[in-house]
Amino acid sequence: MTEPAHTPDAMAILAGALPFLKRYDDATVVVKYGGHAMGEEETALRFGRDIALLEQVGVNPVVVHGGGPQINAMLKRLNVKSTFVQGLRVTDAEMLDVVEMVLAGPVNKQVAEAITRAGVMAVGISGKDGGLIRARKLTRTYRDPDSNIEKVLDLGFVGEPASVDPKVLRLLIGADIVPVVAPVGVGEDGQTYNINADTAAGAIAGALAAERLLMLTDVPGVLDTDKRLIPEMTVAEVKAGIEAGWINGGMIPKVETCIYAIERGVKGAVILDGRVPHAILAELFTDAGPGTLIRP
Numbered sequence: 181m182t183e184p185a186h187t188p189d190a191m192a193i194l195a196g197a198l199p200f201l202k203r204y205d206d207a208t209v210v211v212k213y214g215g216h217a218m219g220e221e222e223t224a225l226r227f228g229r230d231i232a233l234l235e236q237v238g239v240n241p242v243v244v245h246g247g248g249p250q251i252n253a254m255l256k257r258l259n260v261k262s263t264f265v266q267g268l269r270v271t272d273a274e275m276l277d278v279v280e281m282v283l284a285g286p287v288n289k290q291v292a293e294a295i296t297r298a299g300v301m302a303v304g305i306s307g308k309d310g311g312l313i314r315a316r317k318l319t320r321t322y323r324d325p326d327s328n329i330e331k332v333l334d335l336g337f338v339g340e341p342a343s344v345d346p347k348v349l350r351l352l353i354g355a356d357i358v359p360v361v362a363p364v365g366v367g368e369d370g371q372t373y374n375i376n377a378d379t380a381a382g383a384i385a386g387a388l389a390a391e392r393l394l395m396l397t398d399v400p401g402v403l404d405t406d407k408r409l410i411p412e413m414t415v416a417e418v419k420a421g422i423e424a425g426w427i428n429g430g431m432i433p434k435v436e437t438c439i440y441a442i443e444r445g446v447k448g449a450v451i452l453d454g455r456v457p458h459a460i461l462a463e464l465f466t467d468a469g470p471g472t473l474i475r476p
């Protein structure tokens with residue numbers, strides 16, 4: 181049975197949230213919603229209700245979503261093989277069509293619809309709309325273990341944001357509409373690029389000088405070598421963790437994005453478990469945020 185809403189505990193939580201409601205009044209909060217955090221339809225609907233609540237209490241949420249697992253599912257149906265290098269999907273022309281179709285299509289619309297259904301208008305766009313994300317081809321290098329020579333990796337149409345023009349986001353925010361952004365960008369020459377959603381979220385948070393960047397994933401946050409959650413880390417501690425190797429894999433682009441955003445004026449970046457009900461609300465409106473806060 182659920183607790184009645186007027187229990188002393190519920191009232192204490194509400195009263196305790198007041199200072200935070202003041203702090204985040206009219207503040208921009210960028211939420212990266214990872215494909216792994218989306219899970220079942222109910223998870224998406226719950227996410228939509230939390231984002232709608234943020235809007236209703238005066239926060240300006242901007243959602244940037246991923247969709248890696250959803251792209252994988254479509255590629256499987258189409259019998260197309262996909263490879264990842266340094267956490268990034270190698271994207272040829274055929275793959276790019278699928279990536280854009282899934283990210284800017286059903287995933288984008290499902291997220292926007294979940295927020296709209298919760299009573300707050302949301303509009304799904306991709307980074308190509310309104311010139312939001314100007315992209316360029318991403319180049320990565322690696323050291324060839326045989327020759328010890330630095331070589332360039334060709335990831336195809338994988339891009340990185342060269343610049344972000346937040347005008348279209350400001351217009352939507354000004355009209356009390358929640359922007360929902362798919363991580364696809366366009367180059368000077370009109371070429372479409374597949375952008376890692378963490379990277380896109382960081383660039384957008386930086387361009388908006390957001391108060392907070394929340395990175396929703398499927399782990400509780402950054403875990404130490406004993407798999408315990410680290411509640412707070414400085415940029416220097418994060419760099420040391422990558423160097424030592426206990427921060428690795430998909431966590432690297434996430435923490436690097438947090439550092440990037442902080443260096444561009446975002447006041448705090450948090451990695452948290454998007455599958456936990458109301459994780460966003462607990463993070464913003466209580467003292468004991470459930471994830472890892474990365475600060476300067």
Ligand SMILES: Nc1ncnc2c1ncn2[C@@H]1O[C@H](COP(=O)(O)OP(=O)(O)O)[C@@H](O)[C@H]1O
Pocket residue numbers: 214215216217246248378396397398399401402403404426427428429430431432434
């Ligand atoms: N120190 C660490 N703490 C937590 N997760 C880590 C750490 N190092 C590596 N990881 C990995 O990073 C993953 C999260 O990244 P990823 O799967 O790319 O998430 P998303 O799909 O949400 O973008 C975790 O599931 C975990 O396997």
Ligand SMILES: CC(=O)N[C@@H](CCC(=O)OP(=O)(O)O)C(=O)O
Pocket residue numbers: 213214215216245246247248249251267268269279338339363374375376377378
């Ligand atoms: C270049 C690159 O790897 N792009 C990602 C974009 C989606 C994404 O980042 O989704 P998650 O946040 O769910 O991982 C991809 O193709 O899977």
